[in-house]
Amino acid sequence: MVLNAQELFWKKGYNATSLSELSTATGAGAGSLYNTFKGGKRELFKKSLQQRKEDLEDFKIKLGNSDNPIELIKAFFISVATESKESHLKGCIVANTIVEMTFIDEELENEAIEILKETEKLYTTAILAEQKKGNIKSKIPAHTLGKHLITLWCGINTLRRVYPDKEILKQQIELQLQLIN
Amino acid sequence: MVLNAQELFWKKGYNATSLSELSTATGAGAGSLYNTFKGGKRELFKKSLQQRKEDLEDFKIKLGNSDNPIELIKAFFISVATESKESHLKGCIVANTIVEMTFIDEELENEAIEILKETEKLYTTAILAEQKKGNIKSKIPAHTLGKHLITLWCGINTLRRVYPDKEILKQQIELQLQLIN
DNA sequence: TTTATTTTGTAATGAACGATACAAATATAA
DNA sequence: TTATATTTGTATCGTTCATTACAAAATAAA
Incomplete structure (x- = not known):
């Protein structure tokens, strides 16, 4: 249910x-949505964001098990280039939320910022x-390179919409990954 | 009037x-706003975006008159780091619009994309x-470096909100500007 | 099977939205 | 100064929104 909502958000x-779109997407009536998520639409959005935290934990484990974590990180960035056009246009829900929520909802903004910072810590x-x-x-310094990967991530997040093009994205990503060598 | 609206958007x-916020910010009643901007809120937003196009033209002229345009571009990027916290949180209205309008309003999205592409062309x-x-x-290739500056711009646009910090931003910007040497 | 509890969908609620109708006010033209 | 045209602010419109009230349905407990 959260995943269907996440997709829309x-x-x-x-x-x-x-809310009616969320209702259609999840297949649950408004009443059910409010019964399940006490905080309504906002809480459902929060859950959609938090979902990404769990995905991050999965990646953390993968990194821990890898004997070449840097190659894993680089491969992940490069793999973004080959995603579907829809994926390019969607971008990253975390980065999107930071842009949308600044000056609007500080808590949701900080929630997203926190996830990005955790990702940075992982890289660093x-x-x-x-x-x-x-x-x-x-x-x-590692912390500078870690921030660099976050900057790259956020940059690609917008560039993907301007150029949802595999070759262009791959070129840009590889250009910047050279800094980590 | 457009500039007050632009600030809010x-x-x-x-x-x-x-619309009531726009009314307060511009000091014009709803009736006046609709009389001046036939298309209502959406047209006013369009005008706010287009305003950035004119700013771009100004920069184009400055570049043309400069005997070291690359230093001018680099100085512009670095100057972003020293802007106010409010500026950091605002980010770039063009990049923000691309993120907000994808899947929502194709025309406004493309309007913003066009401005970013013109900027890229200027750099290239x-x-x-x-x-x-x-x-x-x-x-x-120049076109790759031009796109790199756009990627940097979009990346900094989000990083500024995560770290509205002069030193961090300066470091990240300078790190990436090294590619153009 | 019967009773109690929970979950579900629908319909209704109040608030906020963008847009407009319109009369008063202002500016322009004669 | 008078007549005409434009601009302005206010009040209101219809719509859409997130939320909730509630009864029907489904599930669990007895």
């Missing part, structure tokens, strides 16, 4: 998604470890 | 900005000219 954002930790192992030669 | 986006042209003059050694 992801595409249209919070404000532009109406992985980079630092690989620097210590000598697998990354670059002397740029 | 810029901060809150299209959907979250109500300047870079190509400087490459030919030998002022840029990098062999990366």
